[in-house]
Amino acid sequence: SLSDRLTSTFKNLRGKGRLSESDINSTIRDIRLALIDADVATPVVREFTGRVRERALGAEVSQALNPGQQVVKIVNEELVGVLGGQTRELQMAKHPPTVIMLAGLQGSGKTTFAGKLARFLRDKGHFPVLVAADLQRPNAVTQLEVVAERAGVPCFAPEPGNVGGHDAATAEGTQSYGDPVWVARAGVGQAKVRQYDVVIVDTAGRLAVDENLMQQAADIRDAIQPDEVLFVIDAMIGQAAIETALAFQKGVDFTGVVLSKLDGDARGGAALSVASVTGRPIMFSSIGEQTKDIEVFHPDRMASRILDMGDVLTLIEQAEKAFDRDQAAAMARKFMDEEDFTFDDFLQQMAAIKKMGNLKALMGMMPGMSGMKEQLANLDEREFDRVEAMVRSMTPFERTHPKQINGSRRARIAGGSGVTVSEVNSLLERFGQAQKMMRQMRRGGGMPGMPGLPG
Ligand code: GDP
Numbered sequence: 001s002l003s004d005r006l007t008s009t010f011k012n013l014r015g016k017g018r019l020s021e022s023d024i025n026s027t028i029r030d031i032r033l034a035l036i037d038a039d040v041a042t043p044v045v046r047e048f049t050g051r052v053r054e055r056a057l058g059a060e061v062s063q064a065l066n067p068g069q070q071v072v073k074i075v076n077e078e079l080v081g082v083l084g085g086q087t088r089e090l091q092m093a094k095h096p097p098t099v100i101m102l103a104g105l106q107g108s109g110k111t112t113f114a115g116k117l118a119r120f121l122r123d124k125g126h127f128p129v130l131v132a133a134d135l136q137r138p139n140a141v142t143q144l145e146v147v148a149e150r151a152g153v154p155c156f157a158p159e160p161g162n163v164g165g166h167d168a169a170t171a172e173g174t175q176s177y178g179d180p181v182w183v184a185r186a187g188v189g190q191a192k193v194r195q196y197d198v199v200i201v202d203t204a205g206r207l208a209v210d211e212n213l214m215q216q217a218a219d220i221r222d223a224i225q226p227d228e229v230l231f232v233i234d235a236m237i238g239q240a241a242i243e244t245a246l247a248f249q250k251g252v253d254f255t256g257v258v259l260s261k262l263d264g265d266a267r268g269g270a271a272l273s274v275a276s277v278t279g280r281p282i283m284f285s286s287i288g289e290q291t292k293d294i295e296v297f298h299p300d301r302m303a304s305r306i307l308d309m310g311d312v313l314t315l316i317e318q319a320e321k322a323f324d325r326d327q328a329a330a331m332a333r334k335f336m337d338e339e340d341f342t343f344d345d346f347l348q349q350m351a352a353i354k355k356m357g358n359l360k361a362l363m364g365m366m367p368g369m370s371g372m373k374e375q376l377a378n379l380d381e382r383e384f385d386r387v388e389a390m391v392r393s394m395t396p397f398e399r400t401h402p403k404q405i406n407g408s409r410r411a412r413i414a415g416g417s418g419v420t421v422s423e424v425n426s427l428l429e430r431f432g433q434a435q436k437m438m439r440q441m442r443r444g445g446g447m448p449g450m451p452g453l454p455g
C-alpha cells in the first residue's frame with residue numbers, strides 16, 4: 001500500500017539532515033498519488049501539492065523528523081487547514097426559528113439527512129420541524145414524512161389541493177404538482193406560529209446541475225431567508241465535485257457542506273475538492289441510511305482518511321515525542337556535567353514549558369503548589385515572553401558566555417527586545433544566581449529547578 005511505500009521511503013531518507021529538493025519531489029509524488037486515489041479533483045491536487053512544495057522548500061530543518069516525514073507533516077497540516085481547521089457549528093438565529101435549507105443533486109442524500117439533522121438537534125434539546133418543499137415527485141413528500149416519523153419530529157407537507165393553488169406557475173420547466181416556494185414559505189410561517197425553534201427545509205434535486213432547478217432553489221432561499229443553506233454532496237462523486245459545488249455556490253450560495261455516504265469506501269477526496277474551491281466549511285458527515293448515522297465533521301480525521309496514512313502520522317508523532325525525550329535526557333546530562341547552564345539551554349527549557357501549555361494550571365496541579373495560590377495569581381505569563389525576547393536578542397556567543405555581556409551589549413539586547421536595560425540587568429543577575437545554585441546542587445546532588453525564570 002501507499003502507506004507501506006512511504007514508510008520505506010522514509011527509511012531510505014533517514015539520517016539525511018536537510019530537506020533537499022529531490023526528497024521533497026519524491027515525497028510529493030507519493031502524496032499526489034494518495035490524493036488522486038482519494039478522488040480529489042485534479043486541479044485541486046495540483047494547487048494543493050504546489051502549495052505544500054513551496055512550504056516544504058522553505059521549511060526549517062527538523063531534528064526530530066526525516067525529510068519525508070517532515071513533508072507528510074506539512075501535507076497533513078495543510079489538509080486540516082483547507083478542510084476548515086476547526087469544526088464549524090450551526091449558526092442559530094437570534095430570533096427563532098432557525099431556518100436551515102438543504103440543497104444538492106437528486107440522490108445526494110438531502111431527505112435522509114433532513115431526518116438525521118432533525119434527530120441530532122432534537123437530542124440537543126431543540127424542537128425541529130421538517131418542511132417538504134420537494135414537489136418534483138409525489139412520493140418525495142411521503143418519503144420525508146417517513147423520515148420525520150423515524151426522527152420523532154413533525155413534518156409540514158402540502159396537502160393535495162393546497163399547494164399554492166396552481167400547477168403551472170412554478171419556475172419554468174420544472175414539473176411539479178405545486179409551488180415549492182409557497183410551500184417553503186408557508187412551512188416556515190407555521191413553524192413560527194407553533195413555536196418550533198428549527199425549521200429544516202428539504203428541496204428538490206436533479207440528476208445533474210440544471211438552470212431551472214437552481215432558479216427554484218434560489219427562489220426558495222429568497223422567500224425563506226435561511227440562516228444556513230447546507231449543500232449535501234455524495235462523497236463518491238469524484239471528479240465532478242468541483243463543477244457541482246461551484247454550480248450550487250453560484251446558484252444558492254450555500255453556507256456549509258454536508259458530506260454524505262461516507263460509510264462507503266470513498267476516501268473523502270470530495271471534501272477537499274469542495275472545501276478548496278468554495279472555501280465553505282464542511283459541517284456534517286452522513287454515514288449510513290439510519291437516522292442516527294450523522295457525525296459532526298472533523299477536519300483532522302478526514303485529513304488522515306484522505307491521506308490514508310494513519311500509521312505514518314502516528315510514526316511522525318512518536319518520532320517527535322522521542323526527540324523531546326532525547327532533548328530532556330541531554331539536558332539532564334548537562335546538569336551532571338561540569339558544563340555551565342547556558343542561555344541556549346534556557347531557551348530549550350522555555351520551549352518545553354510552553355509546549356506543556358498553561359503554566360498556571362500546570363503549577364496548580366503540582367503537589368505542594370496549591371498553598372501558593374497568591375503567588376500563582378501574580379505570575380504574569382507575559383513575563384515569559386519578555387524573557388524569551390531578551391534571550392533571543394543575544395548573540396550565540398553571549399548565550400554561552402553570560403558573564404561577558406557588558407554595558408553596551410546589555411543596551412543592544414534591551415533595544416532589540418523592547419525592554420529596559422534594567423530588565424536585562426535583572427535577568428542576567430537572576431541567571432548568574434541560578435548558575436551558582438546549580439553548581440551547588442550538582443555537588444549536593446539536589447534536583448535542579450527552573451533556573452533563571454522570573455519570580
Ligand atoms: P435526495 O434525493 O438528495 O433527497 O437523497 P435521499 O435522501 O433520498 O437519498 C438517496 C439514497 O441514498 C437513498 O437510498 C438513501 O437511503 C441513500 N443514502 C442517503 N444518505 C446515505 C448515507 O449517508 N449512507 C448510505 N449508505 N446511503 C445513504
Ligand code: MG
Nearest residue numbers: 110111134140
Ligand atoms: Mg429528497
